[in-house]
Amino acid sequence: METPRRAWLVWGVALTIYVVVIFHRTSLAVAGLAATERFDLSASQLGAFTMLQLLVYAGMQVPVGLLVDRFGPRTVLTAGVVTISLAQAGFALATSYPEALTARVLVGLGDAMTFICVLRLVSSWFGARQIPLVTQLTGSTGQIGSIAAAVPMTWALSELGWTAAYLVSAALGPVLLAALLVFVRDSPEARHVRGHPMSRRALLASLRASWAQPGTRLGFWVHFTTPFSAHVLVMLWGFPFLVLSEGVSETVAGALLSLIIVAVVASGPVLGWVVGRHPWHRSTVALGTIVAMVAVWTAVLAWPGDAPLWLLVLLVVACGCGGPASMIGFDVGRTSNPPDRMASASGIINVGGFFAAVVAVFAIGGVLDLMTSGSSTEYTPEAFRAAMSVQYLLWGLGALQIWRYRTIVRRTIGRDVVESGSTMVA
Numbered sequence: 001m002e003t004p005r006r007a008w009l010v011w012g013v014a015l016t017i018y019v020v021v022i023f024h025r026t027s028l029a030v031a032g033l034a035a036t037e038r039f040d041l042s043a044s045q046l047g048a049f050t051m052l053q054l055l056v057y058a059g060m061q062v063p064v065g066l067l068v069d070r071f072g073p074r075t076v077l078t079a080g081v082v083t084i085s086l087a088q089a090g091f092a093l094a095t096s097y098p099e100a101l102t103a104r105v106l107v108g109l110g111d112a113m114t115f116i117c118v119l120r121l122v123s124s125w126f127g128a129r130q131i132p133l134v135t136q137l138t139g140s141t142g143q144i145g146s147i148a149a150a151v152p153m154t155w156a157l158s159e160l161g162w163t164a165a166y167l168v169s170a171a172l173g174p175v176l177l178a179a180l181l182v183f184v185r186d187s188p189e190a191r192h193v194r195g196h197p198m199s200r201r202a203l204l205a206s207l208r209a210s211w212a213q214p215g216t217r218l219g220f221w222v223h224f225t226t227p228f229s230a231h232v233l234v235m236l237w238g239f240p241f242l243v244l245s246e247g248v249s250e251t252v253a254g255a256l257l258s259l260i261i262v263a264v265v266a267s268g269p270v271l272g273w274v275v276g277r278h279p280w281h282r283s284t285v286a287l288g289t290i291v292a293m294v295a296v297w298t299a300v301l302a303w304p305g306d307a308p309l310w311l312l313v314l315l316v317v318a319c320g321c322g323g324p325a326s327m328i329g330f331d332v333g334r335t336s337n338p339p340d341r342m343a344s345a346s347g348i349i350n351v352g353g354f355f356a357a358v359v360a361v362f363a364i365g366g367v368l369d370l371m372t373s374g375s376s377t378e379y380t381p382e383a384f385r386a387a388m389s390v391q392y393l394l395w396g397l398g399a400l401q402i403w404r405y406r407t408i409v410r411r412t413i414g415r416d417v418v419e420s421g422s423t424m425v426a
């Protein structure tokens, strides 16, 4: 069946919103120094901006999923665009640390309201065979927002100054809002698709029902295990690890970290195409990506002295593929739940990756501090080797759980049903 042009239009608007939201999410990455001067911050106060924003994002996933199932993606996405645009404007005008921190919390809240809505729109507007590919294209293309947050934002901060740079980005909000209100409908049949009002007890029962599906758990563990290594590298530890432990220059380290985003954008459509055609092998693709990451990390950490550049390139490419592999988790969640529970199932699954990333980032920092004096200039290659090895615990736990739930899904449901597009246990 041919996809109607309207579906691409709805997706185009939703995707543009997601790209801009990722821009807002990561727009602090290049503004750290300017923020330190503007608000007179210590390093840990600066780190609190990102951590708090991520914690709010992760903590809101399940409530937002329930809201999407109840009020529809159009309504929740509208609230998300308004919240994140006002938050970014507030960040532009903030003059004290508490004001700026409040603004970042609201950025996390608006951010939390976006991705699940886009996934819900994709599953309403596209055919079953196309959904995995369009979902992957969404996840991968969204990462362009973080590239836009690097170079243009650096330029805007130096040429326009803090307030104007952030206000200009916030001004995209009304434009996106207008496009959303004009073009986006919850489904081809209706502008709004609303679920039934539910009591607190019914909501909890619905969440329990989602979690009881082995496919939701499989999706959670896929999302837990595949993307955290890329987050570890991009969010915090990649740059110091590459420079202090692997002996590359700051320029090469920056280029390797940018290559991760290129790997994400390039591998997403390929993985989407493969899992769209072979639903039975979705978890195999996820496990294969984990094995590739573990193998390349092991080679880098075991290499005597500095690892060669080609191996570091392999490392960032393998970790980059982890982002798109995590989208398999949402696809398994989608086929394991009825449409009116899909967004809350996506919320549960989305917590996995962000929780694992926060645990990994903290645990690596903890091991580094234990093995050195706690000053970043003292971090040794031995300390980095031990610290980065923390990831094996998360991969090991995640891979075991993926194996466990994939076995249950495969045994209970059988290949024909999975191939026909359902992993729902009655």
Ligand SMILES: N[C@@H](Cc1c[nH]cn1)C(=O)NCC(=O)O
Binding pocket: 115, 139, 140, 142, 143, 227, 264, 268, 322, 323, 324, 326, 327, 350, 353
């Ligand atoms: N795993 C990411 C998406 C992704 C796809 N390719 C690389 N990253 C994810 O779960 N995103 C959720 C979000 O809100 O961005």
